[in-house]
Amino acid sequence: MSTATAAHHHDDHPTGIMRWLTTTNHKDIGTMYLTFSLIMFLVGGSMILAVRAELFQPGLQLMQPEFFNQLIGVHALVMIFAALMPAATGFANWMLPLQLGAPDMALPRLNNWGFWLLPPAAILLTAPFILALFGIGDGAIATGWTFYTPLSVQGGIGVDFAIFAVHLLGISSVMGSINVLVTIFNMRAPGMTLMKMPLFAWGWMITAFLLIATIPVLAGAVTMLLTDRHFGTHFFDAAGGGDPILFQHLFWFFGHPEVYILLLPVWGLIPHILSAFSRKPTYGYKAQIYSFWAIGILSVVVWAHHFFTVGLPIPALLYFMYSTMAISLPLAVLFFCWIATMWKGSMTFETPMLFATGWIILFGIGGLTGLILADVAADAQYHHSYFVVAHFHYTLFAGGIMGIMAGVYYWLPKMTGHMYSETLGKLHFWLTAIAFNVTFIPQFFLGLAGMPRRIPDYALQFSEFNMISTIGAFTLGLSQLIMVYNIVRCVRGGKKAEAKVWEGAEGLEWTLPSPPPYHSFTEQPVIK
Amino acid sequence: MAFQFLKKAGMGLMLAVWSLAAHAEYAWNFPKPVTPMAADTLLVHNKFMVIIMVIFVVVLGIMIYSIIRHRKSVGHKAADFTGPSTRSQVIWTLVPFAILLYIDFILMGIPAYHSVVLMEDTKNDSEMVIKVTGSQWRWQYEYMDGEAQGIKFVSNMTTPQEQIQNKTEKGEHYLLEVDNHVVLPVDKKVRILLTSNDVIHTWWVPAFGAARDAIPGFLRETWVKIEEPGTYRGQCKELCGKGHGFMPVVVDAVPEEQFKEWVASKKTEMSAASAGADKEWSKDELLTQGKAVYEKNCAVCHQPGGQGMPPAFPALTGSKIVTAPNFDADGKLMKDSHIDRVFNGKGMMPAWKGTLSDTDIAAVISYERNALGNSMGDLVQPSQIKALR
Numbered sequence: 001m002s003t004a005t006a007a008h009h010h011d012d013h014p015t016g017i018m019r020w021l022t023t024t025n026h027k028d029i030g031t032m033y034l035t036f037s038l039i040m041f042l043v044g045g046s047m048i049l050a051v052r053a054e055l056f057q058p059g060l061q062l063m064q065p066e067f068f069n070q071l072i073g074v075h076a077l078v079m080i081f082a083a084l085m086p087a088a089t090g091f092a093n094w095m096l097p098l099q100l101g102a103p104d105m106a107l108p109r110l111n112n113w114g115f116w117l118l119p120p121a122a123i124l125l126t127a128p129f130i131l132a133l134f135g136i137g138d139g140a141i142a143t144g145w146t147f148y149t150p151l152s153v154q155g156g157i158g159v160d161f162a163i164f165a166v167h168l169l170g171i172s173s174v175m176g177s178i179n180v181l182v183t184i185f186n187m188r189a190p191g192m193t194l195m196k197m198p199l200f201a202w203g204w205m206i207t208a209f210l211l212i213a214t215i216p217v218l219a220g221a222v223t224m225l226l227t228d229r230h231f232g233t234h235f236f237d238a239a240g241g242g243d244p245i246l247f248q249h250l251f252w253f254f255g256h257p258e259v260y261i262l263l264l265p266v267w268g269l270i271p272h273i274l275s276a277f278s279r280k281p282t283y284g285y286k287a288q289i290y291s292f293w294a295i296g297i298l299s300v301v302v303w304a305h306h307f308f309t310v311g312l313p314i315p316a317l318l319y320f321m322y323s324t325m326a327i328s329l330p331l332a333v334l335f336f337c338w339i340a341t342m343w344k345g346s347m348t349f350e351t352p353m354l355f356a357t358g359w360i361i362l363f364g365i366g367g368l369t370g371l372i373l374a375d376v377a378a379d380a381q382y383h384h385s386y387f388v389v390a391h392f393h394y395t396l397f398a399g400g401i402m403g404i405m406a407g408v409y410y411w412l413p414k415m416t417g418h419m420y421s422e423t424l425g426k427l428h429f430w431l432t433a434i435a436f437n438v439t440f441i442p443q444f445f446l447g448l449a450g451m452p453r454r455i456p457d458y459a460l461q462f463s464e465f466n467m468i469s470t471i472g473a474f475t476l477g478l479s480q481l482i483m484v485y486n487i488v489r490c491v492r493g494g495k496k497a498e499a500k501v502w503e504g505a506e507g508l509e510w511t512l513p514s515p516p517p518y519h520s521f522t523e524q525p526v527i528k
Numbered sequence: 529m530a531f532q533f534l535k536k537a538g539m540g541l542m543l544a545v546w547s548l549a550a551h552a553e554y555a556w557n558f559p560k561p562v563t564p565m566a567a568d569t570l571l572v573h574n575k576f577m578v579i580i581m582v583i584f585v586v587v588l589g590i591m592i593y594s595i596i597r598h599r600k601s602v603g604h605k606a607a608d609f610t611g612p613s614t615r616s617q618v619i620w621t622l623v624p625f626a627i628l629l630y631i632d633f634i635l636m637g638i639p640a641y642h643s644v645v646l647m648e649d650t651k652n653d654s655e656m657v658i659k660v661t662g663s664q665w666r667w668q669y670e671y672m673d674g675e676a677q678g679i680k681f682v683s684n685m686t687t688p689q690e691q692i693q694n695k696t697e698k699g700e701h702y703l704l705e706v707d708n709h710v711v712l713p714v715d716k717k718v719r720i721l722l723t724s725n726d727v728i729h730t731w732w733v734p735a736f737g738a739a740r741d742a743i744p745g746f747l748r749e750t751w752v753k754i755e756e757p758g759t760y761r762g763q764c765k766e767l768c769g770k771g772h773g774f775m776p777v778v779v780d781a782v783p784e785e786q787f788k789e790w791v792a793s794k795k796t797e798m799s800a801a802s803a804g805a806d807k808e809w810s811k812d813e814l815l816t817q818g819k820a821v822y823e824k825n826c827a828v829c830h831q832p833g834g835q836g837m838p839p840a841f842p843a844l845t846g847s848k849i850v851t852a853p854n855f856d857a858d859g860k861l862m863k864d865s866h867i868d869r870v871f872n873g874k875g876m877m878p879a880w881k882g883t884l885s886d887t888d889i890a891a892v893i894s895y896e897r898n899a900l901g902n903s904m905g906d907l908v909q910p911s912q913i914k915a916l917r
C-alpha cells in the first residue's frame with residue numbers, strides 16, 4: 001500500500017494538451033509516436049489508393065501525370081519516415097525501459113524533442129499539396145522518394161519542402177537513436193549483461209548505430225542538392241564538373257542501410273512473439289545477435305546494387321553483386337532460428353502469432369526475390385519495373401509493417417490494460433495477408449512482362465493484372481480500418497489484461513501490471 | 529481452424545504460382561528474347577526462379593509440418609532446447625548454410641558472372657554504332673558510322689491525347705507507338721551509346737534484355753544483336769518528369785538489304801530537306817509545317833493552344849519573347865530572342881538546334897509568331913536558321 005502511495009506522488013503531471021506537449025515520460029512519448037505512425041500510415045495509404053485507382057484502367061481518369069508523380073513520391077516518404085520508423089521508435093520508447101528494467105528512457109527531454117520534430121516534418125512534406133490549391137508552387141515533390149538529380153534540381157518548391165522535411169526527420173531519428181543507445185548502455189537492470197538483453201533491444205541497438213552512421217550522409221546529400229538548386233553549386237551537374245550519379249551513391253549509402261534500419265527492430269520483436277506462443281525459449285539467441293551485426297555491417301557496403309543500370313565498371317558490378325548475395329547467409333541464420341524456435345513448441349495462434357507466422361512466409365518471398373535481384377544481368381530487366389515494386393513491398397509492407405502489427409497486438413494489452421478483440425484481430429490478419437498477395441503477386445508478373453514503375457498510364461497488355469492489383473489494394477487498405485477500430489476499442493475498455501498477458505511470454509515487461517505504472521520500475525529488478 | 533486456413537492459403541498460393549509459371553510460354557515471364565543478352569537473362573532468371581521456389585517450398589514445408597504437429601491443441605508439449613547441443617546436431621545445423629553458400633556463389637554466382645561479362649562486352653566485334661539521346665520526353669537517334677552515318681531523327685510518341693483522355697478507342701499499340709522507328713539490321717552487333725539532354729532516362733526494350741541509363745553529360749553504352757526480324761517495343765524506365773510514361777522506344781529489326789534500302793531512302797529524304805532549306809517558303813507552307821512540328825514537340829509543355837502551364841512552362845500566347853523582334857537593326861540575332869531561345873534553349877527549355885532541321889525550326893517559330901493567339905506578321909525562313917549554324 002505504501003509503495004502505491006509513493007508511486008502515486010510521482011505520477012503528478014500536467015493534464016490535457018500540456019501533458020502531451022511537455023511530457024518526458026517514455027510511455028506518453030511512445031504512445032504519441034505510435035499514434036502519429038498510425039495516422040501517417042492511413043495518410044500514406046490513402047495516397048497510394050488514389051494512385052491504384054488511377055491505374056485501375058489504362059488511360060488517365062482521375063489525375064494528371066504531375067499529380068500522380070507527387071503522390072507516389074510522398075507515399076513512399078510518408079510510409080518510410082512517418083509511418084514505419086516512428087512505429088519502431090514508439091515501441092522502443094514504450095518497451096525498452098520495461099524490457100531493460102529501467103524507470104524511463106535515459107534522455108527524456110531529448111525524447112520529447114525528437115517526437116515533436118515529426119509533426120512539422122509531416123506538414124512540410126504534405127503542405128505543398130495544399131499550397132498548390134492556392135496557386136503557390138506546383139505541388140509536392142514529384143521525383144519519387146529518391147530525389148534523383150537532375151530531376152530534383154529541375155523540380156519545384158515541393159523539393160525544397162521535402163529536403164527540409166528530411167532534415168527534421170533525420171535529426172529526430174538521430175536523437176531517438178542516441179537515446180536508445182544511451183538507455184541500452186546505462187539503464188539495464190543489474191545483472192542484465194548485453195548478452196542477456198532482449199533481442200528487441202539488440203535489434204534496436206544495431207538500427208540506432210546504422211541511423212547515426214547513415215543519416216548524416218543523407219543530410220549532406222540533400223543539402224548539396226539544395227545548394228545545387230539555389231546557390232549555383234554543381235555537385236550533381238556535369239556541365240559544371242559534377243556528376244548526377246554521385247547523388248545516387250550518396251543517397252543509397254543511406255538508402256540501403258535504411259531498409260535494415262526499418263527491419264532490425266522487427267527482427268528483434270518477432271522472436272519474442274514466436275517464443276511466447278510456442279511456449280519455448282528463443283532458438284539461437286547468440287546466432288541471431290551475430291547475424292544482426294553481420295547484416296548491419298554488410299548493409300553499408302552494398303549500396304550500388306540499387307543502380308546497376310547506370311553503367312558501373314565490371315569489378316564494381318561483381319563486387320556489389322556478390323556482397324549483396326552474401327547478405328542471404330546471415331539472413332538465412334535468422335530464418336533458421338525463427339523456425340527452430342517454433343519447432344517442437346506448443347503453439348497457439350492468437351493474432352500476434354498469426355502475424356508473426358505470416359510475416360515469416362511473406363518476408364521470405366521478399367528476401368528470396370532480393371537474392372535474384374542481386375544478379376546484375378537479370379536486374380537490368382527487373383530494375384525499375386513492377387517486379388521491384390512487388391519485391392520491396394514484400395520486404396517493407398510484409399517484412400516491416402506486418403511485423404509492427406504483430407508487435408501491436410502482442411503489446412497492446414500490456415500498454416492499455418485491456419484485451420483487444422481476438423476475432424477482429426484474426427479477421428484483420430486474414431484480410432491483410434490475402435489482400436496483400438492479391439495486390440502484389442500480379443505486380444511480379446507485370447514487371448516481368450515489362451511494365452516500368454512510376455508510370456501514370458500503361459500499355460493495354462498490362463490491363464488485367466493492374467485491375468486485380470487495384471482490387472487487392474483497396475481490400476488491403478479498407479482492412480486496416482478493422483485494426484484501427486480494434487485499437488480504439490481496446491484503448492477505451494474491454495476485458496482486463498493480466499500482468500502476464502500471454503501464457504508463454506518471457507521478459508521483465510510482463511512482471512509489471514497492465515498497464516504499467518507511470519514510472520516503470522521504481523525499484524530496479526535484478527537479473528540472475 | 530486457423531492453421532488449416534494457413535496451410536490451404538500457403539499451398540494454394542504455391543500451386544497458383546507454379547501453374548502460372550507453367551502457363552502459356554512467355555505470358556507470365558519475360559517477353560520472348562531476341563538477342564543473346566536477353567536469351568541469357570531469361571535462362572538465368574528461370575534458373576534462379578526455380579532455385580528460390582525450391583528453397584521457399586522446402587522451408588515452408590518444414591514450417592507447415594511444425595505448425596500442424598507442434599500445437600498446443602493437439603497436445604504437443606514444448607521442448608526447451610535453445611541451440612544445437614551435440615556435435616552431430618551442430619553439423620546438421622551447418623548443412624543448410626553450406627547448401628546456401630553453394631547456391632549463392634556457385635550455382636547462381638558463376639552464371640551471373642558470365643552474364644555480367646556478356647552484358648558489358650559492348651565493343652568486341654561490334655559492327656555499327658548508334659547514339660541514343662534521351663530528352664524530356666522523346667528519344668533521339670543518330671547513326672554514327674558506316675553507310676548510315678549522319679542519319680538522325682527524333683522519335684516522338686504518336687498516341688493521340690484523345691486516347692489517353694479516354695475520348696476515343698485505344699489503339700493496339702497504345703502508348704507504345706512512335707513516328708520514327710529506329711531501324712536496325714538483324715544479326716549485326718550494334719553498339720548503343722547513350723546520353724541525355726536534361727535528366728536521367730533509361731532506354732529499355734524488354735525483348736533485348738538491355739536497359740541502360742542515359743545520363744546528361746556522360747556517355748554510357750550497351751549493345752544489341754537482334755536475331756529475329758520484327759518490331760520491338762519498350763519504354764523509358766527512369767522517372768523523368770511528367771512525360772515519363774509517354775516516351776516509348778520502337779525498334780524495327782530488318783534484314784540487311786532492307787536496312788540498306790531504308791538508309792538510302794532516309795538519305796534522299798534528308799538531302800531533300802536540306803535543299804528545302806535554301807528555297808524561299810511561303811507563309812502557308814511555313815505555318816502548316818510549323819503546326820505539325822509544334823504539336824509533336826512543343827505542345828506537351830506549352831499546350832496545344834499556347835497557354836502553357838505556368839510557372840514551369842510559360843505561355844506562348846502574348847509571350848514577351850515571342851512578341852519581340854528576332855534581329856536588331858544591323859540584322860544580328862538578339863540574345864534571348866525567340867530564335868535564340870528555340871535554337872539554344874535556356875533552363876528547362878531544351879536547345880533544338882541539334883534535334884530539329886533548319887526548316888522545322890523556321891516553321892515552328894513562324895507558326896508560334898502567327899498563331900496561338902499571336903499575330904506578329906513576320907516569317908522566319910529556313911535559310912536564316914541555316915545561316916546561324
Ligand SMILES: [Cu+2]
Binds near residue numbers: 730768
Ligand atoms: Cu525518360
